[in-house]
Amino acid sequence: MTNKDSERPLILVTNDDGIKAGGLESLVNMLKEVGDVVIAAPNESYSGMSHAITVKSPLYAKLVKDKPGLKLYKINGTPVDCVKLAINVLLDRKPDLLVSGINHGTNSSISLHYSGTVGAAREGALNQVPAVGFSLLNYSHDADFTEAVKVAKHVVVSMLADKLPKGTFINVNIPDVHPVKGARVARQSKGKWVEEFTERQDPRGRTYYWLTGHFENLEPEAKDTDEYFLNKGYAAIVPCHLDATNFNLLSYLKEENYEL
Amino acid sequence: MTNKDSERPLILVTNDDGIKAGGLESLVNMLKEVGDVVIAAPNESYSGMSHAITVKSPLYAKLVKDKPGLKLYKINGTPVDCVKLAINVLLDRKPDLLVSGINHGTNSSISLHYSGTVGAAREGALNQVPAVGFSLLNYSHDADFTEAVKVAKHVVVSMLADKLPKGTFINVNIPDVHPVKGARVARQSKGKWVEEFTERQDPRGRTYYWLTGHFENLEPEAKDTDEYFLNKGYAAIVPCHLDATNFNLLSYLKEENYEL
Numbered sequence: 001m002t003n004k005d006s007e008r009p010l011i012l013v014t015n016d017d018g019i020k021a022g023g024l025e026s027l028v029n030m031l032k033e034v035g036d037v038v039i040a041a042p043n044e045s046y047s048g049m050s051h052a053i054t055v056k057s058p059l060y061a062k063l064v065k066d067k068p069g070l071k072l073y074k075i076n077g078t079p080v081d082c083v084k085l086a087i088n089v090l091l092d093r094k095p096d097l098l099v100s101g102i103n104h105g106t107n108s109s110i111s112l113h114y115s116g117t118v119g120a121a122r123e124g125a126l127n128q129v130p131a132v133g134f135s136l137l138n139y140s141h142d143a144d145f146t147e148a149v150k151v152a153k154h155v156v157v158s159m160l161a162d163k164l165p166k167g168t169f170i171n172v173n174i175p176d177v178h179p180v181k182g183a184r185v186a187r188q189s190k191g192k193w194v195e196e197f198t199e200r201q202d203p204r205g206r207t208y209y210w211l212t213g214h215f216e217n218l219e220p221e222a223k224d225t226d227e228y229f230l231n232k233g234y235a236a237i238v239p240c241h242l243d244a245t246n247f248n249l250l251s252y253l254k255e256e257n258y259e260l
Numbered sequence: 261m262t263n264k265d266s267e268r269p270l271i272l273v274t275n276d277d278g279i280k281a282g283g284l285e286s287l288v289n290m291l292k293e294v295g296d297v298v299i300a301a302p303n304e305s306y307s308g309m310s311h312a313i314t315v316k317s318p319l320y321a322k323l324v325k326d327k328p329g330l331k332l333y334k335i336n337g338t339p340v341d342c343v344k345l346a347i348n349v350l351l352d353r354k355p356d357l358l359v360s361g362i363n364h365g366t367n368s369s370i371s372l373h374y375s376g377t378v379g380a381a382r383e384g385a386l387n388q389v390p391a392v393g394f395s396l397l398n399y400s401h402d403a404d405f406t407e408a409v410k411v412a413k414h415v416v417v418s419m420l421a422d423k424l425p426k427g428t429f430i431n432v433n434i435p436d437v438h439p440v441k442g443a444r445v446a447r448q449s450k451g452k453w454v455e456e457f458t459e460r461q462d463p464r465g466r467t468y469y470w471l472t473g474h475f476e477n478l479e480p481e482a483k484d485t486d487e488y489f490l491n492k493g494y495a496a497i498v499p500c501h502l503d504a505t506n507f508n509l510l511s512y513l514k515e516e517n518y519e520l
Binding site for chain 1: 305307308309310311312313314315316318319320321340341344345348349370372373374379382386387388411414415418422424425427428430431442443444445447448450452453456457459460466467468469470471495497498499500501502503504505506507509510512513514516517518519520
């Protein structure tokens with residue numbers, strides 16, 4: 001399957017919910033029709049791990065499935081670790097596409113910053129591999145991924161036929177409606193999380209805090225954002241890049257004498 | 261120190277090397293002269309944690325130092341957890357500035373994506389708090405932070421006197437030279453990590469991998485990047501934003517029929 005003469009595209013798959021997640025299974029069942037698939041995914045859930053890497057302990061990769069056109073590696077690391085290990089060690093050629101997901105739960109707007117699913121896609125882009133992350137707006141273990149898979153297939157086929165600029169990755173969120181109305185290219189909405197902690201007491205009387213809270217869209221009137229289209233029943237396709245520079249501020253900081 | 265009538269600015273401080281790091285101590289010794297300081301920092305090193313949050317276990321915040329103008333909370337979470345808990349729970353007003361660092365080691369170019377130091381600064385921006393992360397290009401435990409503190413003081417004083425647009429954060433890297441030549445506003449350099457893993461065998465004969473590797477600047481000729489100025493002996497000041505959207509690609513994806 002990593003034969004250089006193969007005409008089928010090589011698709012690297014990962015996620016942040018772990019190798020047993022329903023979203024991964026649904027995704028892979030579709031991708032097998034499109035290309036040769038190598039899954040390199042975490043052994044357990046790594047939700048909220050963003051672009052984290054494992055620096056304090058070593059990584060093990062166990063090949064747990066090896067069929068024609070489909071390999072599955074279980075890795076004791078973050079989604080980004082999985083992508084790095086696959087591209088650098090496990091695969092004998094660079095994949096044609098990296099697909100991350102399908103995540104159980106939203107990664108729209110600013111949630112992209114916390115997301116292991118999106119982190120993995122960003123790591124693909126850092127390695128010059130076209131990459132996409134998919135997320136369904138339903139957190140439940142037994143969510144129905146039928147509509148999400150339809151959207152994912154369309155985007156995957158489009159990306160394989162296309163030549164996106166290097167360093168690009170795409171963040172796709174799919175609403176939990178049946179049927180999904182369609183898919184729209186959008187920009188990332190501005191948002192924030194509010195009421196973020198629940199306070200409790202442990203049996204020894206010490207206070208502890210669970211991270212919780214809910215999302216608030218800071219641009220409810222805007223009609224070109226991911227949040228807008230998701231609320232209307234469309235999947236939202238957000239092209240992303242690796243450059244965090246705020247170019248509008250470069251000259252401002254110079255004028256305001258930030259330089260020494 | 262969280263008195264609303266206080267004229268001294270309230271500065272929230274965190275890092276990703278943990279409360280015992282020399283970089284944190286050097287930074288706080290300087291910040292005490294500038295404002296009232298609340299440190300909310302991890303109990304141990306959280307290097308490479310990016311924008312990760314803790315979702316599977318609760319957080320404890322222990323007040324381990326409480327002097328006039330200086331409080332220190334030790335938290336069993338990531339740098340981003342520390343910022344969230346401080347702003348939402350520990351502080352009784354929004355801080356005037358968030359300062360993260362001084363990190364032991366570089367966070368220039370794409371290293372910003374993996375950095376807990378920068379993740380914490382980004383989280384400040386997500387909470388509408390002006391934020392800056394500082395990193396010294398020296399990983400050693402007993403690095404000399406004298407020059408880095410000089411740069412940090414200049415940037416901190418500039419930010420407190422200024423009104424940066426909401427959602428902005430600044431990534432500052434300081435070269436390990438004495439003296440530092442100055443500080444320059446720059447854009448994030450394109451780069452990649454190469455030769456990323458060291459392979460070994462454990463006593464039971466299983467192969468494992470340590471993440472390692474070295475950085476390669478993909479724009480060695482460019483004269484406006486953080487890497488360029490760092491190599492010339494200047495600190496690099498990169499203004500960053502929260503929006504990952506690649507606006508150049510929005511219309512392209514529409515034309516290429518990514519929509520459904």
